[in-house]
Amino acid sequence: MNSTPARQFALQAAAVIVVLSLAWPYYGWGKSALPWQQTSLAIGVVALIFSTIARQAWWWRLIHALFMPAVWLTQQLAIDPGWFLLAFILLLLVYRGALSGQVPLYLSNRATVAALDALLGEEEAPSMLDLGAGLGSTLVPLADAWPQRQFTGIENAPLTWLCGRILSLGRPNLDWRWGDLWSVSLADHALVYAFLSPAPMTRLWDKAQIEMSPGSLFVSNSFPVPGVAPWRVIEVDCTPARRLYCYRIACSSS
């Protein structure tokens, strides 16, 4: 089942084209104005049918069904278009990762941070890298708890990065970087942490195997590497349940 943003756009666009290509000639022939309320409802129904046939997840189907009726409803509110532009820019500044790599912002919870803290203690890992470090809410408490160890966070959403930059001020053992996680080397980090999405895991594991040192640890929150058995799974005691999938980099990996 393919559920990329491009696919969702194509499904919604197909519903718009089908409904408008029938409605426009019909109402044009009768010289009456297109009833946008009914038309938007019809597009919602057709989009629901298309997304069901395409076997999309239930919440995608819901989005498809409601999208055009919501557009019509919003149009009725006659809101100044500038507000939409502002909202779009703000969303882009925070959720850039969702657009470019299907990785939105959501944060590791406290129980997960505590589990990582315990893992750092067990591993005696001198350095940790958070790939897609969000607001810094994972690395900041860990950097405070382990002042002798080095922590690095890389983040590419502008507003999110800025929050983390402010939080990292005055913490010399926390290197807060702006950039793309794919361009950072994993070589110098004893523990690499990722809380991303299912989408990048196979590619990320390939990168980890090539770049990380033998014996170092790759930890993914919630999203396992497809087809690879983890060395250890840590069940984090929280609701909703979280799992830390830990992969030890083998000596023979290349």
Ligand SMILES: C[S@@+](CC[C@H](N)C(=O)[O-])C[C@H]1O[C@@H](n2cnc3c(N)ncnc32)[C@H](O)[C@@H]1O
């Ligand atoms: C699910 S959040 C996890 C945040 C943090 N690591 C935590 O555990 O609380 C994923 C983060 O990765 C960032 N991100 C997504 N793609 C990225 C990329 N290519 N390079 C750097 N950061 C990225 C997103 O902006 C988001 O802040």
